[in-house]
Amino acid sequence: MADRVVLHVGLMKSGTSYIQKRLQSAQPRLAENGVLFPGPRWGHQVDAVIEVLEVRRRPSGDLEGAWQRLVEQVAAYDGTAVISMEFLGPARTPQIERIVDSFGDTPVEVVITARDLNRTLPAMWQEVVKNGGAIGWEDYLEAVHRDERFGTRFWRQQRVAVIVRRWAERIGIDAVTLVTVPPPGAPTDLLWERWCEAARIDPALAPPVSAVNESLGAASAMVLREVNERLAAYDIPWSAYSKQVKFGLAKDVMAGRRSQEDAIGLKVPRWLKDAAASMRHNIEASGVRVVGTLDDLTPTAVPGVDPAKVRSEERLAAAIDALTDVVRKAIEATSGAPLRPIDSPGADVVEEAGLGEIQPD
Secondary structure, eight states: OOSEEEEEEEOTTSSHHHHHHHHHHTHHHHHHTTEEOOSSSHHHHHHHHHHHHTOOSOOSSOOTTHHHHHHHHHHTOSSEEEEEOGGGTTOOHHHHHHHHHTTTTSOEEEEEEEOOHHHHHHHHHHHHHHTTOOOOHHHHHHHHHHTOTHHHHHHHHHOHHHHHHHHHHHHOGGGEEEEEOOOTTSOTTHHHHHHHHHHTOOGGGSOOOOOOSOOOOHHHHHHHHHHHHHHTTSOOOHHHHIIIIIIIIIITTGGGGGGGSOOBOBOOOHHHHHHHHHHHHHHHHHTOEEESOGGGGSOOOBOSBOGGGOOHHHHHHHHHHHHHHHHHHHHHHHHTSOOOOOSSOSHHHHHHTTOTTOOOO
16 A cells, blocks of 8 residues: 555646656656655646546547546555646645545655746746637736636636645645745756755656647747637537647647747736735645745736737748648658758749649630
């Protein structure tokens, strides 16, 4: 039986993908050193959590029995087991009871990661768009301000003090730790080191990994939003949308031109400062252990541009680049080999391909 279970209750856009990738990449070495990251792949943890929470979400795999299989793998391991999934953040009290009870007498600890609200806002809007949403940037901000529709979902996933309280009510405040995401410019490994300190795991067991879940530039985000607006006219299965748009277009293509675009910028709104101050007060009152500093949760201005004001020429360039990459990848998939770059693309390519003799109708 496992000595303890560490639940990484990562709030959305709080470095969770980075931590999950680092744990997954070092899975064999971790297991040899007393730390189990269960499941052949992280997606199995996703399916298990979706099942135990009874989330109404389009699943990526077979959910039936997924949580029980995960619990059995944990029970058979002698050491620390780590489960990391963002959906654990907004879990309700009955769901928390069900999760903790499933591990029997094995102690459960919770590590919550959180980032300042102003940096989280652009990232959360992009996540909505990557998942098929067509709400505009300004409408999204207003929804968060008013706690309506998409805004209600934002707060359900980001109210740190509420999440701390719910888990502490079941396992005790001493078993809950809050890890703050370092500010911009901090050393790359600092979040990992903080998380490992909270989870009581040797950070050296997992080597560094490349950046994951890269954000989109402002122009590409606006293009994707418009694509979603048009796709809304069709009944598209989630599996098809996820493969072709979320990953095929957004993550695999559009994210690659991030350095060529302005980022989404946001000055700190007055209402968000007030919300963050209230949240900090409630966190301090909870008595939760903090790794990092609550100063990291002070809203920080995000440099960049208002996506609603991105010029049409920039959106067009982003759309053409994306379309070119999609076509290139489709040709490579058909031919089974990467396309060979040429030195001087232009009219000579048409002649060489034998297309120069084609006459108009």
